[in-house]
Amino acid sequence: MSLGVAVVSVLALCVGAVDVPLADTVSVLFRGLMPGLIAEPSNPHYATIITEMRAPRIVLTVLTGVSLGIAGMVMQGLLRNPLVSPFTLGVSTASSFGAAMSIVFGTALFGTAYYTSFSILGMTFSFSSFSTVMMSFVFGLCSIAIVLFLTRDSNVSRSTVILSGVIISYIFQAGIMFAKYASDDDQLREIALWMMGGLSNVTWSTIVIVLPVVLVCGIYLEKLSSDINVLSSGDDVARNLGIDVRKLRNRGLVFSTLITTVCIAFTGIIGFIGLMAPHICRMLIGNDSRYLLPASALMGAAILLISDTFSRVVMRPEELPVGIIMYIIGGIFFIWLVCGKKLGDRA
Numbered sequence: 029m030s031l032g033v034a035v036v037s038v039l040a041l042c043v044g045a046v047d048v049p050l051a052d053t054v055s056v057l058f059r060g061l062m063p064g065l066i067a068e069p070s071n072p073h074y075a076t077i078i079t080e081m082r083a084p085r086i087v088l089t090v091l092t093g094v095s096l097g098i099a100g101m102v103m104q105g106l107l108r109n110p111l112v113s114p115f116t117l118g119v120s121t122a123s124s125f126g127a128a129m130s131i132v133f134g135t136a137l138f139g140t141a142y143y144t145s146f147s148i149l150g151m152t153f154s155f156s157s158f159s160t161v162m163m164s165f166v167f168g169l170c171s172i173a174i175v176l177f178l179t180r181d182s183n184v185s186r187s188t189v190i191l192s193g194v195i196i197s198y199i200f201q202a203g204i205m206f207a208k209y210a211s212d213d214d215q216l217r218e219i220a221l222w223m224m225g226g227l228s229n230v231t232w233s234t235i236v237i238v239l240p241v242v243l244v245c246g247i248y249l250e251k252l253s254s255d256i257n258v259l260s261s262g263d264d265v266a267r268n269l270g271i272d273v274r275k276l277r278n279r280g281l282v283f284s285t286l287i288t289t290v291c292i293a294f295t296g297i298i299g300f301i302g303l304m305a306p307h308i309c310r311m312l313i314g315n316d317s318r319y320l321l322p323a324s325a326l327m328g329a330a331i332l333l334i335s336d337t338f339s340r341v342v343m344r345p346e347e348l349p350v351g352i353i354m355y356i357i358g359g360i361f362f363i364w365l366v367c368g369k370k371l372g373d374r375a
Contacts, residue, residue, distance in 0.1 A: 097328025100302025225351020300358025
């Protein structure tokens with residue numbers, strides 16, 4: 029699966045508004061390592077297109093797919109509900125509310141500092157980006173806290189968990205509407221584009237922010253995978269084996285929220301990956317969380333890579349927001365999931 033993600037990534041570098049031949053793409057990627065063996069690209073502009081425009085986008089696409097796949101698998105395991113994901117629990121909508129508030133009220137909250145920028149290691153970072161990330165995380169964490177409060181009874185039904193996520197989504201959706209109402213034309217357009225989900229205008233400074241968070245959270249959540257396996261047998265069994273269930277659940281959900289919101293803050297809402305990736309991987313490799321977590325990460329990356337590549341070529345030279353593609357794919361997948369369950373129950 030890792031090889032498949034790598035192959036799709038290279039192919040994604042080749043296509044777009046301007047197609048770059050595969051040989052030239054390989055030349056740009058590896059000429060620095062083997063300058064004597066690999067010829068220069070046929071067009072000098074290809075290097076700029078790949079290294080400054082497409083490569084950061086592909087890296088963020090992979091990181092976002094990885095983070096959403098991991099978060100979906102962990103949330104489903106911790107809450108023992110296969111329909112749970114960052115999208116269905118309201119984390120995505122709550123994070124969107126935080127980002128919208130940062131866009132509209134950032135100046136009121138932080139003054140002129142909101143428009144300042146600073147450089148680290150030759151890369152420029154804007155305070156507005158940090159503001160968006162932090163507010164997305166805070167409100168995403170609020171949504172998880174509300175879900176935990178509403179479902180604090182260990183005997184709560186699966187439908188109650190999903191219903192709690194729906195309620196939270198509606199509440200924060202109202203907040204997003206208010207932010208739109210209070211925004212000016214430029215802010216409204218920014219919010220609208222952000223809500224549709226997209227991976228354009230990515231720079232290497234974005235990767236510097238996202239990559240460390242995804243790595244740290246991913247490694248930490250992988251360490252929890254054995255305990256999540258035990259938790260699948262029930263809270264009582266986990267407690268008898270010495271696991272602090274409340275602490276495990278709280279820490280897992282907090283880190284899942286962080287790994288989700290740090291990507292959503294830059295990409296906007298990209299739904300259903302956290303639902304689809306773990307389900308597909310369960311059908312392929314089973315329910316062992318030790319293997320399911322990395323598999324879900326790679327599956328999430330593959331799904332988003334393919335979807336983003338399609339969104340860049342289907343209407344070129346214009347670009348379709350990848351969030352629209354994911355809504356279509358996710359809706360079809362969800363219908364298939366429900367219909368498959370009904371057929372299984374009848375059988």
